Amino acid sequence: MNKLSITNLRVSIADQEIIRGLSLAVPKGEIHAIMGPNGSGKSTLAKVLTGHPDYKITAGEVLMDGENILALAPDERARKGLFLAFQYPSEIPGVTIANFLRAAVQARLPEGEELEATDYYAKLYEKMDLLEMDRSFTSRSVNEGFSGGEKKRNEILQLAMLQPKYAVLDETDSGLDIDALKVVAHGVNSLRGPNLGVILITHYQRLLDYIIPDHVHVMVQGRIVRSGGKELALELEEKGYESYETVKDEIGEPAMA
């Protein structure tokens, strides 16, 4: 029950199948890294899990703590505790981070209950300190004019504020220099615990030096082709994905995680 469970998922966009029978189970309290070459469908998986309207699910199911979430609207999934740290977060001109997050936190309260402003700001500042973000950030418009590193920090700030049950981090390391990477990793590590399950999508092993995963999965051509412990990441770093890509056409049945 206490897991995010994906079974035999098949997903298409414009008649092209991107995810081709993927299964994966992420229990609460664990961090699962998904690694794979460009175009393997990693980001598609992130978007499909959170309900992006572009994709067509042709088979399979996704259960969050036992509940099928594929029929739910994106905002319903979010309020039930599923979070996505976007690879390319959208800009929202004129809406400050403070107001945006406040609306998001408010959306999780029971109807009629008003968010206590002082508590909210206390928590916001605490999380910003954790991510070494200047307080002036709260009055900037969401992601507008942000550097790549600032955008990623802002995603982790939202993760910290919204306290989801499951989080998908899509290429959170891309576009970060080593100092920013350490700050972001520190933020994620501080949220680690028995109440959070994480899918960490990354192209490079580098991030996994700072966020140590419990499991590593290799994704190629819309399937998980191999799963292992954290040492698998090092092997991939050394040997690359070629060996998997050469065998991909021979894989008849999807590999199970």
Next chain:
Amino acid sequence: MVKEVSPLEIERNVGNFAYPETHTHDAGVGLTEKTIHYISDIKDDPDWVREFRLNAYKTFMSKPMPTHWASKDLEAIVFDNIRYYLSGGTQPKRNWEDVPDDVKRTFERLGIPEQERKFLAGVEAQFDSEAVYSNIKKAVGEQGVIFVGSAEGLKNHPEIFRKWFGKVIPTGDNKFSALNSAVFSGGSFIYVPPGVKVKHPLQAYFRINAENFGQFERTLIICDEGSELTYMEGCTAPKFNTATLHSAVVELVAMKGAKLQYITVQNWSANVFNLVTKRGIAHEDAEVKWIDCNIGSRLTMKYPGVIMKGRRARGEVLSIALAGDGQHQDTGAKMVHAADETTSNIISKSISIGKGRATYRGLVHIPKHLKNCKNNTECDALLINSTSRTDTYPAITVRGTGNSVQHEASVSQVSAEQIFYMQQRGLTEAQAMSLSVNGFVNDLVRQFPMEYSVELKRLIELEMEGSVG
């Protein structure tokens, strides 16, 4: 490839209610000289006003509809089907208790008496053709401020009224100013004596309750030397199946060093043709500022203007237009520089939803002989759906060497990715839309008075909430 965001449909329930008509005075359907005499008789007009009306009627009849540039939708107005005067009496009450129950209930539902208690210096409430309530706080009246209906203004204060009435906007300015001049009823007359700074806003609320009806209020505001005033007007009407016409004329005069701010929050229902002429004259060192917010109506054509007549006069128009599905907001500004060192500023933001259409028309005129005049124009349009439409028609004539003008325009669209991003944070589609739109107008709304920005934010939320499928 992103999915099309489903078109929003406008639900406007705030003002969508009507009580049965109990008018004792009804000019009937259609417009003839007899209608004019009926109105003049009921209102006991002085002879010069009756004559003014009759002349205006002739001008109205002789003027063509503005067809070459305006929307074809204007042709849907059938002047013969409209009722031009409806009232339950011509004397406004000074106490809410004395206002007839159904009318009082209407304004209570719209929150007017409550606002009066909270933050206003005076209120006038117009129901169809006449004000039913008019009151100014004692302290403000004692400063010599006059705040009455137009009929009382022209009878009791002719020495001020006649000097400016029809001078800022002549009868023949356009077909609809002529129509208003012929059948005008209601609206405010305000005079602020020299040096008096009215701290709290005066407010007028215009309510249309009747079907097939035309509301033609006439407002004249004079701020004498060095005085200051903020005036707010609000408007609503119930949703009827037939077209309703609202055609006001508003004339503002800011004498030397005066500051006059005129705020409109219009929330007409989708059957109202809103064709309004608004203009101000700013004398030396004076400032006229229009804050104009157009939500609702079927077609709005409104271009508040400022004639900067004295040196260093300033004119400003800050406007927000929200065109819902099937609505057309044709709005803008006119800035006429007529003295040296005058400055004008136009900031216009429009939002088009579904098949809604927002049009910006701006006129800036700086003639050759003037020096050191400046204009800044910014117009930004936000499109919610791919079926939404926006057009910009700036007409800027700047001659001479020492004058400067700056014009910026932008069009942006709420993207499906942006909405998805917000939904992923737990906001519903409607909340996400509302937040986007509020963000788009935010830098402008911040310049509005507090009470007004709160009201506007609430209206935008109402437009968006429950409007997504």
